[in-house]
Amino acid sequence: MSEPVLSISHGVVAYNERPVLRGVDVTVSAGEVVAVLGANGSGKSTLIRAALGLVPLASGEVRLFDTPQKRFRQWARVGYVPQRLGAGGGVPATVGEVVAAGRLARRGLRWQSARDRAAIAAAIEAVGLTDRTRDPVADLSGGQQQRTLIARALAGEPELLILDEPTAGVDAASQVAFAGALRDFVADGWHPGGARPEGTLGTVILVAHELGPLRPLITRALVVHDGGIAHDGAVPEPTADHAHPDHDHVHPHAPQTPANIWGDR
Numbered sequence: 001m002s003e004p005v006l007s008i009s010h011g012v013v014a015y016n017e018r019p020v021l022r023g024v025d026v027t028v029s030a031g032e033v034v035a036v037l038g039a040n041g042s043g044k045s046t047l048i049r050a051a052l053g054l055v056p057l058a059s060g061e062v063r064l065f066d067t068p069q070k071r072f073r074q075w076a077r078v079g080y081v082p083q084r085l086g087a088g089g090g091v092p093a094t095v096g097e098v099v100a101a102g103r104l105a106r107r108g109l110r111w112q113s114a115r116d117r118a119a120i121a122a123a124i125e126a127v128g129l130t131d132r133t134r135d136p137v138a139d140l141s142g143g144q145q146q147r148t149l150i151a152r153a154l155a156g157e158p159e160l161l162i163l164d165e166p167t168a169g170v171d172a173a174s175q176v177a178f179a180g181a182l183r184d185f186v187a188d189g190w191h192p193g194g195a196r197p198e199g200t201l202g203t204v205i206l207v208a209h210e211l212g213p214l215r216p217l218i219t220r221a222l223v224v225h226d227g228g229i230a231h232d233g234a235v236p237e238p239t240a241d242h243a244h245p246d247h248d249h250v251h252p253h254a255p256q257t258p259a260n261i262w263g264d265r
């Protein structure tokens with residue numbers, strides 16, 4: 001069994017005294033690619049934000065790389081792509097500059113080295129944007145902007161990559177490029193700038209509504225429901241209704257319907 005990368009024990013999170021997570025237990029090991037599924041508002045983002053220390057636990061404990069999160073200081077080992085963060089936003093930065101910013105936690109205050117440049121170039125290549133490196137991010141499509149943010153996280157050569165709905169609203173070509181980048185990231189050979197120790201598997205935790213081209217990569221699905229983990233195992237099959245191409249993803253589900261796991265809007 002490989003090293004636990006993340007463990008949450010009896011994790012409780014409440015907003016304004018309303019509990020959203022009510023005693024969650026999860027352990028994720030190196031090399032796992034975990035999809036966090038669940039209905040809208042079930043607490044998927046809250047789960048990963050709690051893992052990162054972005055929301056406080058009312059009780060319970062989070063450990064990262066076997067260190068209590070409160071004492072964890074090696075944040076360069078963790079990459080995070082938040083939900084729908086617009087990388088463009090009128091900022092005239094180029095793809096290369098945005099991705100280079102993701103290397104800062106590794107680089108500190110020294111000059112960019114050849115290894116840093118190699119890691120930045122490899123991250124851009126991994127998401128298929130090499131030919132756009134010098135273009136302003138604002139000129140890219142939404143999917144390409146999202147790929148830029150993923151490359152920014154990859155540039156730091158993290159060991160754990162946490163992504164909140166990385167493919168929501170992303171075009172099909174970008175989803176395929178992203179799936180390829182994740183495959184590279186998880187492989188133990190991916191350490192283009194030498195920061196991630198050789199022989200270390202990458203670990204991925206991602207929130208998703210639709211898995212699309214990511215599906216073959218997912219080794220484990222966690223379904224958040226009613227403040228807990230309702231399912232922990234293989235990716236559940238969508239019900240026949242959901243598999244139908246005309247399914248419009250707007251109807252409410254009965255509480256007992258396991259299809260809630262697909263988080264229909």
Ligand SMILES: Nc1ncnc2c1ncn2[C@@H]1O[C@H](COP(=O)(O)OP(=O)(O)OP(=O)(O)O)[C@@H](O)[C@H]1O
Pocket residue numbers: 015016020038039040041042043044045046047263
């Ligand atoms: N900062 C906050 N303050 C108060 N309530 C919040 C806050 N963030 C989230 N919530 C509420 O907590 C619940 C869980 O939200 P969360 O964003 O974790 O769900 P989610 O499963 O990620 O949803 P979605 O699929 O819509 O992104 C929701 O009812 C949401 O309204």
